[in-house]
Amino acid sequence: MERQGSETGASSARNTNGSRRTAMRLMQRKSQGLVAVYEQDPESPDTSERMLVFESRAHKVEVSHFPPEWQRLSDDELVAIQRESA
Numbered sequence: 001m002e003r004q005g006s007e008t009g010a011s012s013a014r015n016t017n018g019s020r021r022t023a024m025r026l027m028q029r030k031s032q033g034l035v036a037v038y039e040q041d042p043e044s045p046d047t048s049e050r051m052l053v054f055e056s057r058a059h060k061v062e063v064s065h066f067p068p069e070w071q072r073l074s075d076d077e078l079v080a081i082q083r084e085s086a
Contacts, residue, residue, distance in 0.1 A: 027075045032056040037070075037078055054082045061085060 024038040035056045042049055052066040063085040070078065 023071050025071065025078075027078065029056075029075075029079070032059065039070075052081070054078075 024036060027035045027037060029035055033056055035054055037052065037054050040051045040053050040062070042051075049064050051062040051064055052070060054061040054063070061082055063081060065085075066081055067073070070081070073081075
């Protein structure tokens with residue numbers, strides 16, 4: 001259902017070109033501090049590969065090969081996936 005703008009009658013729905021982050025998870029790691037882990041859409045329409053991103057204050061690591069059920073993995077299992085990509 002779209003809302004109508006009160007002055008112009010135009011739709012207030014926006015079409016954005018930004019990326020989508022889903023299923024974000026936070027981990028507290030001694031070596032990195034707080035680490036956000038999330039899936040990210042491809043940066044270009046030519047690429048159909050989603051990335052699993054590990055983002056901390058100092059580092060950002062993108063992993064292209066990860067299990068679809070990564071949300072169910074333990075923190076240690078996620079860190080192993082991050083290390084394997086390095």
